[in-house]
Amino acid sequence: MRSCLSYPCWFCYWYRTNYSDCCHRLAQKKKKKKGCVWNDIVFTPFIKTHLCSPLSAKMGCRRTDCISKPLSGLFGKLGSTVGSYPFYFFVFPIFLSAALGGGFIFLNDRADNDLERQFTPRKGPSKVTRAFVRENFPYNDSMFSEDRLYDKPDFASLIAVARDNLNILDGLAFEDIIRLNNRILNMTVDNGRLGFTDLCAKVNGECVSNVILDILSSNETESHGLTYPTYTYRSSSVFLGSVLGGVVTDGSSSVRSAQAMKLFYFLGNHDAEASKLWLKGFKALLSADMDHKLIDVLLMLVSYYTSKSKQEEIDSHTTDGIPLFLITYACAITFSVISCLRMDNVRNKVWVAVFGVLSSGLAVLSSFGLLLYIGVPFVITVANSPFLILGIGLNNMFIMVSDWQHTHVKDPVPDRMAHAYKEAIMSITITALTDVLKFFIGVTSDFPSFRDSGSFERCKAQICHSNATLFQNPHIIKAAPRFLNFGERCRWHIHHGLQLAAH
Incomplete structure (x- = not known):
């Protein structure tokens, strides 16, 4: 054997x-x-x-509960306290979230969606090189040169494309370009106080103009013809490859026709707000011209772009996630309610599901407000964080409900809650620690957008863990006395019915 x-x-x-x-x-x-x-x-x-x-x-024999045992005991005492005083643990997180939510008044001041500052490394080689160029080759504002710029200038540009393969250098199409150029140069903003001549980049005291228009408006091209891709104008070689498109040349490189022309309008290093106003006016002018057909659109198509277009696109998407946020939370509430719905009204946990989703919303409100209070920049990548934290909150809610349902119904509520906390706390805590750890890795990133987004995510995960152990559990407790009272009433009716039958 x-x-x-x-x-x-x-x-x-x-x-x-x-x-x-x-x-x-x-x-x-x-x-x-x-x-x-x-x-x-x-x-x-x-x-x-x-x-x-x-x-x-x-x-x-190695002891493996050196962490779980004291942690379960600690949270078991907390669960007993929550079971004894559920009202206070329900009200306190609401008032705390309302107080921290006041940080949203600083949202516009903390918003920082600058592409270069947020989405490039803080110590990237390009920034070091640019600092060296800025120090050793200073820029002269009075002598504008696009090739010597080490920062992106404020500018506006448009591309005019002739329809039906027409030549944009001749006839009505070119006249439309001249007319449009004059409208842009004469445009004013800020109640007529600022125009292009007040904000333009200058060379020798004169605004930088579009060389292609100067060349075509002069008489030189009539006698010598326009060559491509370079043309000698006023004893200087001008590259036309960046301003003309769809060019057809003959054997001597003379331009026979062109389908597209690109115009630039550079602004100087003036007041940033004034330049921003003029660029907005530029976009408004072209959109109005296209809408009201002030340009002969039968002969030409016009598209436009400014140095602020990328930034404006990102800024415009900051609030695009709000409808999706509301839809997602509505779907989460519906799913949670259906999951906790019971045919027996006494055992229903519908409001537990609703407040479980609400606890995630309070975590978002509290974390956003707290970090806005202390001055953490708000970047557009943070707008996705409510969707991530919602999954964590639902997971914690279902764990607590499951462990609560495995407790003895006849035990006192504080004892039941203490037992539920002991069983659920390790799962909830491990989830929270895992989330905090992975978001902490983002905080160490060299990209400011990842660092700031990781700060928001880490704070939300911590507050969501606190709400899971404090805020949503009083609603579980609320259903316990109702169930016990229902059982007592059933026993009374049965006993009373037996007495009537005996008589």
Whole structure:
């Protein structure tokens, strides 16, 4: 008869008994497993000499609950307190979230969606090189040169494309370009106080003009013809490859026709707000011209672009996620309600599901407000964070509901809540720690947008964990007395009915 090493030494340690009592319990089971007979004669001495020896306990028995046991005990006491005073744990998170939510008044001041500052590395090689160029090759504002710029200038540009393969350099199409150019140069903003001549980049005191228009408006092209891709104008070689498109030339590189022309309007290093106003006026002018057909659109198509277009596109998408945010939370509430719905109204956990989703919303409100209070920049990538935190909140809510339903119905509410906390706290805490750790990795990123977004996510995960242990559980407790009262009423009706039947 051979022995079987199915039970390790930690079996005795787990039951917290002395060696003889543990071995006696195992021997009484008298199990048979793969031909191995467990009886008092063979198994009991084997347990005493091998599995339950002090040396085995010292070498193989490792305590694995050194963290979970004290943590479960601590949160068990918290659960008992929540079960005893549920009203306070329901009201306090609401008032705290309302107070922290006041940080949203700083949202416009903290918003920072600058493409270069937020979406490029803080210590990137390009920034080091640009700092070197700025220091050793300073820029002269009075002598504008696009090639010498080390920062992106404020500018507006448009591309005019002739329809039906017409030549944009001749006829009505070119006249439309001249007319449009004059409208842009004469446009004013800020109640007529600012025009292009007040804000333009200058060379020798004159605004930088579009060379292609100067060339075509002069008489030189009539006598010598326009060459491509370079043309000598006023003793200087001008590259036309960046301003003309769809060019057809003859054997001598003279331009026979062109389908597109690009115009630039550069602004100087003036007041940033004034330049922003003029660029908005530029866009408004072209959109109005196209809408009201002030340009002969039968001959030409016009598209436009400014140095602020990318930034404006990003800024415009900051609020685009609000409808999706509302739809997502509505779907989450619907799913949670259906999952917690019961045919028995007494056992229903509908409001628990609703407030479980609400706890995630309070976590978003509190974390956003807190970080806006302390001055953390608000970037557009943070707008996606409510969707991430919603999944964490729902997971915590379902864990708590499941562990609550595994408690004894007849136990006092504080004892039931303490037991539920002991069972659920490790799962909830591990989830929260995992989320905080991965978002902390984002905080260490060299990209400011990732760093700021990680700060918001980490704060939300921590507050969501707090709400899962404090805010949503009073709603679970609220249903417990109702269930007990329902049971007592049923027993009273049964007892009363039996008495009536006896009479």
